[in-house]
Amino acid sequence: MASPAVAFARENHQRFLSELKDLLRIPSVSTSEEHKSDVQKAADFVAAELRRIGMENVEVVPTKGHPLIYADWLHAPGSPTALCYAHYDVQPPDPLDEWVSPPFEPTERNNNLYARGAVDDKGQLWMEIKAVEALMKGHGGKLPLNLKFIIEGEEEVGGESIAEYVRKQKAKLRADFALVCDTELFAPDLPTLCVGLRGLVYTEIEALGPKTDLHSGMYGGVAPNPFFGLIEILSQLKDSKGRILIPGFYRDVKKPSTDELKAWKRLPFNEEHYRKTEVGSKVLIGEPGFSVLYRTWARPTLEVHGMPGGFTAPGAKTVIPARAAAKVSMRLVPDQDPDDILKRYTNYVKKLTPKGIETKIKVWSKGPACVVGTENPYIKAATLAMHDVFKDVFKKDTVFIRSGGSIPIVTDFQDVLKIPSVMMGFGLPDDNLHAPNEKFHIPNFYRGIESICLFFEKLSRT
Amino acid sequence: MASPAVAFARENHQRFLSELKDLLRIPSVSTSEEHKSDVQKAADFVAAELRRIGMENVEVVPTKGHPLIYADWLHAPGSPTALCYAHYDVQPPDPLDEWVSPPFEPTERNNNLYARGAVDDKGQLWMEIKAVEALMKGHGGKLPLNLKFIIEGEEEVGGESIAEYVRKQKAKLRADFALVCDTELFAPDLPTLCVGLRGLVYTEIEALGPKTDLHSGMYGGVAPNPFFGLIEILSQLKDSKGRILIPGFYRDVKKPSTDELKAWKRLPFNEEHYRKTEVGSKVLIGEPGFSVLYRTWARPTLEVHGMPGGFTAPGAKTVIPARAAAKVSMRLVPDQDPDDILKRYTNYVKKLTPKGIETKIKVWSKGPACVVGTENPYIKAATLAMHDVFKDVFKKDTVFIRSGGSIPIVTDFQDVLKIPSVMMGFGLPDDNLHAPNEKFHIPNFYRGIESICLFFEKLSRT
Numbered sequence: 040m041a042s043p044a045v046a047f048a049r050e051n052h053q054r055f056l057s058e059l060k061d062l063l064r065i066p067s068v069s070t071s072e073e074h075k076s077d078v079q080k081a082a083d084f085v086a087a088e089l090r091r092i093g094m095e096n097v098e099v100v101p102t103k104g105h106p107l108i109y110a111d112w113l114h115a116p117g118s119p120t121a122l123c124y125a126h127y128d129v130q131p132p133d134p135l136d137e138w139v140s141p142p143f144e145p146t147e148r149n150n151n152l153y154a155r156g157a158v159d160d161k162g163q164l165w166m167e168i169k170a171v172e173a174l175m176k177g178h179g180g181k182l183p184l185n186l187k188f189i190i191e192g193e194e195e196v197g198g199e200s201i202a203e204y205v206r207k208q209k210a211k212l213r214a215d216f217a218l219v220c221d222t223e224l225f226a227p228d229l230p231t232l233c234v235g236l237r238g239l240v241y242t243e244i245e246a247l248g249p250k251t252d253l254h255s256g257m258y259g260g261v262a263p264n265p266f267f268g269l270i271e272i273l274s275q276l277k278d279s280k281g282r283i284l285i286p287g288f289y290r291d292v293k294k295p296s297t298d299e300l301k302a303w304k305r306l307p308f309n310e311e312h313y314r315k316t317e318v319g320s321k322v323l324i325g326e327p328g329f330s331v332l333y334r335t336w337a338r339p340t341l342e343v344h345g346m347p348g349g350f351t352a353p354g355a356k357t358v359i360p361a362r363a364a365a366k367v368s369m370r371l372v373p374d375q376d377p378d379d380i381l382k383r384y385t386n387y388v389k390k391l392t393p394k395g396i397e398t399k400i401k402v403w404s405k406g407p408a409c410v411v412g413t414e415n416p417y418i419k420a421a422t423l424a425m426h427d428v429f430k431d432v433f434k435k436d437t438v439f440i441r442s443g444g445s446i447p448i449v450t451d452f453q454d455v456l457k458i459p460s461v462m463m464g465f466g467l468p469d470d471n472l473h474a475p476n477e478k479f480h481i482p483n484f485y486r487g488i489e490s491i492c493l494f495f496e497k498l499s500r501t
Numbered sequence: 502m503a504s505p506a507v508a509f510a511r512e513n514h515q516r517f518l519s520e521l522k523d524l525l526r527i528p529s530v531s532t533s534e535e536h537k538s539d540v541q542k543a544a545d546f547v548a549a550e551l552r553r554i555g556m557e558n559v560e561v562v563p564t565k566g567h568p569l570i571y572a573d574w575l576h577a578p579g580s581p582t583a584l585c586y587a588h589y590d591v592q593p594p595d596p597l598d599e600w601v602s603p604p605f606e607p608t609e610r611n612n613n614l615y616a617r618g619a620v621d622d623k624g625q626l627w628m629e630i631k632a633v634e635a636l637m638k639g640h641g642g643k644l645p646l647n648l649k650f651i652i653e654g655e656e657e658v659g660g661e662s663i664a665e666y667v668r669k670q671k672a673k674l675r676a677d678f679a680l681v682c683d684t685e686l687f688a689p690d691l692p693t694l695c696v697g698l699r700g701l702v703y704t705e706i707e708a709l710g711p712k713t714d715l716h717s718g719m720y721g722g723v724a725p726n727p728f729f730g731l732i733e734i735l736s737q738l739k740d741s742k743g744r745i746l747i748p749g750f751y752r753d754v755k756k757p758s759t760d761e762l763k764a765w766k767r768l769p770f771n772e773e774h775y776r777k778t779e780v781g782s783k784v785l786i787g788e789p790g791f792s793v794l795y796r797t798w799a800r801p802t803l804e805v806h807g808m809p810g811g812f813t814a815p816g817a818k819t820v821i822p823a824r825a826a827a828k829v830s831m832r833l834v835p836d837q838d839p840d841d842i843l844k845r846y847t848n849y850v851k852k853l854t855p856k857g858i859e860t861k862i863k864v865w866s867k868g869p870a871c872v873v874g875t876e877n878p879y880i881k882a883a884t885l886a887m888h889d890v891f892k893d894v895f896k897k898d899t900v901f902i903r904s905g906g907s908i909p910i911v912t913d914f915q916d917v918l919k920i921p922s923v924m925m926g927f928g929l930p931d932d933n934l935h936a937p938n939e940k941f942h943i944p945n946f947y948r949g950i951e952s953i954c955l956f957f958e959k960l961s962r963t
Contacts, residue, residue, distance in 0.1 A: 237718060239718070239819070241817040241819070248782055249780050249781050249782045250780075250781025250782070251781065253780065254906060255802070255804045255830060255832070256699060256701070256832060256904070256905045256906025256907055257797065257904070257905050257906050258779075258780060258797065258905070259797065259802035259804050259905060260743070260787045260788070260796035260800055260802040260905065261780060261786060261787050261793050261796055261797055262782060262785070262786070263782050263783075263784070263785075263786045264804055266804075266805035266806070266808065267735075267739065267804075270735045270736050270805065271741065273728075273729075273732045273736075274732050274733065274735075277729065279855065281722070317720075318711050318712075318715065319712025320710055320711045320724060320725050320857050321725075321856070321857055321859070322725070322857045323723040323724070323857070324723060324724070324725045324856070324857045325722045325723050331723050334722035334723055335719065335720065335721065335723055338722055340717070340721035340722040341721075342717045342721050342728075342819075343726060343728035343729060343732065343811075344717065344728075344811050344812045344817075344818060344820050344821075344822070345728075345810065345811030345812040345818075345820075345822075346728065346810075346811070346813070346825075348807065348808075349805075349806050349807035349808070349828070350806045350828060351807040351809035351813070351828075354865060355703040355828070355830070355865035356806060356807075356828075357701070357703070357804075357806065357830055357906075358806050359804055359806075360806070360807075363808075366811070366812060366813075366817070366818075368717060368817070368819055370717070370721050370722075393741060393786075394783070394784050394786070395782050395783055395784045395785075395786050397783070403816060403817035404817050442718070442719070443719050443721060443722065444716060444718025444719050
């Protein structure tokens with residue numbers, strides 16, 4: 040690991056951490072109107088640091104919501120261009136009385152740094168910036184590749200502004216790959232890259248029955264009830280084992296590679312512990328013959344999230360409602376096409392709709408799965424970089440995981456900019472994201488900086 | 502019809518109608534806090550009139566909500582005791598701009614009296630009071646039977662106070678039968694008595710899955726979803742033809758008598774008109790082999806009224822909720838026992854509950870069907886009285902109908918006071934109850950007074 044950048048980073052551990060604390064002291068809670076000026080302050084703080092370390096064309100871009108920050112350095116002809124993403128906004132700190140130390144007064148305990156945003160995502164944003172500073176210093180004021188930053192302040196509130204910006208500024212954001220530092224390690228000692236996310240089709244089925252709400256005493260027995268229409272439909276979308284019954288739904292499902300499946304089996308994962316501590320249910324359900332990781336990472340699923348309509352307040356009201364609805368989403372895996380799935384789903388729902396009921400389907404969101412092959416050159420470079428950083432301590436190879444959720448910005452980078460994302464995150468499963476006592480394990484902050492340094496150095500063609 | 506009471510009533514048509522208008526001018530909207538003093542004013546108005554016509558022990562009884570009015574006259578030894586029920590509160594008049602004449606300025610058009618409460622229920626309350634006045638005058642200051650009034654001001658808001666009063670004042674309210682004037686004629690020219698109401702068991706099934714709300718991206722495929730638990734249960738409660746699948750559910754169902762079924766077939770009823778104008782659905786659903794009237798009056802049914810839980814606001818939230826619920830009610834017919842049905846239902850729901858889900862059943866209300874045999878002496882007397890009043894105009898026999906709904910006070914009279922109710926109402930199907938331009942057909946107001954006079958005269962043993 041004879042990297043001049045890593046050497047510089049190691050000499051500056053204390054300063055880097057101290058600067059991060061300054062950023063963490065700004066309560067940039069994006070959900071809260073009263074913190075609007077704090078969010079702006081955090082954006083300005085980040086932009087100033089980007090200027091100071093030598094990034095060019097630094098802009099704080101106003102949006103309808105909170106500002107974006109753009110910066111670039113493009114003087115490495117022949118080398119690839121990285122687009123570095125992170126976010127500087129944080130979740131609200133509530134409930135305040137469960138914090139051991141105040142959420143906006145960063146405090147070190149047991150080699151952890153406690154504060155709202157410590158790991159999600161200010162700490163990981165700071166890793167990116169400090170890696171770039173170390174690379175500049177280590178390489179005589181130059182970077183080993185071309186680099187752009189796009190940093191947002193609305194990740195915790197839906198990320199609308201960055202999605203619009205990506206669509207409008209395709210040329211400006213052109214790059215060969217994105218680096219996204221907003222995920223976590225599978226286990227504390229395990230260098231991890233996330234190489235897959237499931238896609239999503241989110242719909243609402245509206246069922247219409249009588250022309251107005253009717254009294255179930257007067258009309259029960261003759262009036263079609265939209266809830267029973269929905270129940271008849273929903274009960275036929277999945278079987279009791281969780282297998283989705285929409286004709287052709289599994290046609291394009293691509294199995295993970297044999298290597299990937301083997302690797303998942305080697306991951307440290309205790310199903311019973313997971314059931315008890317994470318899910319908190321009596322049993323885990325799902326398709327027989329697939330492991331938990333397989334079911335949540337690489338199998339498509341279908342869920343109902345809510346059923347608006349009728350009477351939902353406490354007590355009894357005997358209404359047969361004129362309309363009711365069901366929010367139904369499907370998680371997709373490679374190579375399912377969201378439009379194809381939506382069409383099959385719509386046709387099937389129409390076919391299942393009982394007489395007397397009319398159904399309408401609204402689409403709330405729709406995006407494909409994102410998977411980057413482990414043979415992708417950027418993934419390979421990142422794999423080696425993380426291996427180098429962790430091997431001295433843990434002697435373990437970098438593992439590849441997926442996530443069952445969707446990260447909208449990764450989908451946008453794939454769909455709009457047509458680039459893969461390297462999801463290199465250094466959080467830990469018990470870091471209390473979105474909860475009291477959020478923390479960042481301090482050694483992981485430094486490992487993150489070093490991993491990025493080595494990753495970018497490996498990609499240099501100069 | 503040589504009744505001195507009827508003769509008196511006919512001489513006083515104009516005064517009776519004019520007094521009713523005075524009562525209708527008081528906006529006694531029980532749902533609205535701002536009308537609280539108007540509700541009290543209406544109660545005082547009614548109590549004053551009861552005193553004026555010679556009723557004794559007139560009380561305006563304060564309650565937690567709006568006052569009840571009690572009165573009696575008990576000087577007809579040997580004759581039965583009637584308990585006369587009606588209500589003086591009304592629905593809100595909204596939407597105001599759809600009224601042709603102001604809701605609280607009673608207006609005559611085409612032999613109808615238009616006002617909020619005209620038929621529901623001030624007009625029918627006034628029928629009872631005016632019949633009693635006419636009987637007093639026609640019989641030299643005496644009534645042909647013993648009589649108690651219990652009049653409420655909370656019928657439109659749930660009737661809690663009268664339910665409590667009936668439970669606490671069993672001795673005071675002791676009677677042989679109740680007269681309930683709050684229903685309608687089956688058709689404009691048809692003297693009608695309602696002799697049956699369906700019972701009701703109203704429950705809420707709560708389904709519990711994971712210990713907290715989970716993200717469907719992370720946990721979709723392994724976490725049990727309470728909505729799918731409910732869907733699996735609800736889809737097995739009824740078949741697609743509307744037949745309820747709870748084991749033993751139909752065991753105690755008593756068929757209406759052959760005479761009753763024959764009589765229903767003779768009722769003027771156009772199914773297509775009913776479907777279009779009342780239900781407003783594309784088709785009518787329900788058990789094959791049973792007519793619409795049979796299905797709504799004398800077959801038990803099961804409906805879902807609402808499914809609280811999860812995410813119901815506009816938009817997309819990918820939650821697997823920790824809990825969800827379904828409000829499920831069953832309408833019961835003779836001789837189904839609510840406790841037996843509830844037990845069978847509970848056992849069946851538990852049996853259907855899939856693994857990973859826990860269900861809890863809450864009971865919101867529960868009461869048996871109420872049916873009075875057409876051979877009951879009070880029903881017989883009422884039948885003859887209505888026949889006498891209507892025969893001069895329409896030459897039709899009194900018909901017996903049922904209603905699919907429940908009238909809680911009738912259930913209370915049956916269950917707590919152990920007396921049958923004679924439901925003798927003079928509304929018409931197009932009287933716009935609870936809607937703008939509520940009306941009472943003025944000839945029916947007079948027919949109601951005369952019917953009650955003759956009914957009570959027929960019951961006299963003096």
